[in-house]
Amino acid sequence: KLGNETLKKELGRASWRLMHTMMARFPEKPTPDDSLALQTYIKLFARLYPCGECAAHFQTLLEKYPPQTSSRNAAAGWACFVHNEVNTRLKKELFDCNKIGDFYDCGCGDGDGKGGH
Numbered sequence: 565k566l567g568n569e570t571l572k573k574e575l576g577r578a579s580w581r582l583m584h585t586m587m588a589r590f591p592e593k594p595t596p597d598d599s600l601a602l603q604t605y606i607k608l609f610a611r612l613y614p615c616g617e618c619a620a621h622f623q624t625l626l627e628k629y630p631p632q633t634s635s636r637n638a639a640a641g642w643a644c645f646v647h648n649e650v651n652t653r654l655k656k657e658l659f660d661c662n663k664i665g666d667f668y669d670c671g672c673g674d675g676d677g678k679g680g681h
């Protein structure tokens with residue numbers, strides 16, 4: 565039981581990190597195709613998330629708070645907000661979304677996320 569909870573938490577931390585880091589690298593001025601790609605990604609992420617209970621809750625959250633994909637700031641702010649909604653349900657501390665700016669660094673060593681391949 566304890567082992568399962570530990571794994572679920574590790575999965576959660578890894579997933580949130582990926583999600584927030586993607587938002588921090590999302591274009592400041594996305595094309596309609598960029599926005600659609602992020603919308604689709606989030607919807608499929610919520611559907612396929614391996615913890616079934618978590619996925620069900622998160623899909624309900626997405627219906628209430630549809631993903632914001634019009635800009636990097638909008639997307640990062642939205643992800644921070646929904647993560648806080650999950651934090652509230654799990655009785656965790658809330659994150660100050662004004663401080664999201666430089667918190668998630670991908671370590672890619674480039675400025676805009678387009679290069680470095």
Ligand code: FAD
Nearest residue numbers: 573576577579580584617618621622644645647648650659
């Ligand atoms: P996490 O919540 O994993 O956060 C990791 C780090 O991110 C924190 O230490 C902090 O530095 C930073 N952070 C915290 N809040 C924010 C924020 N709002 N914005 C940006 N950064 C932030 N677990 C369950 O038991 N039941 C569930 O129903 C459930 N649903 C989940 C749904 C999704 C979509 C995901 C990704 C995870 C879910 N989890 C669920 C896992 C849970 O959210 C945590 O990831 C896990 O409990 C580990 O928590 P943690 O305290 O280490 O911090």
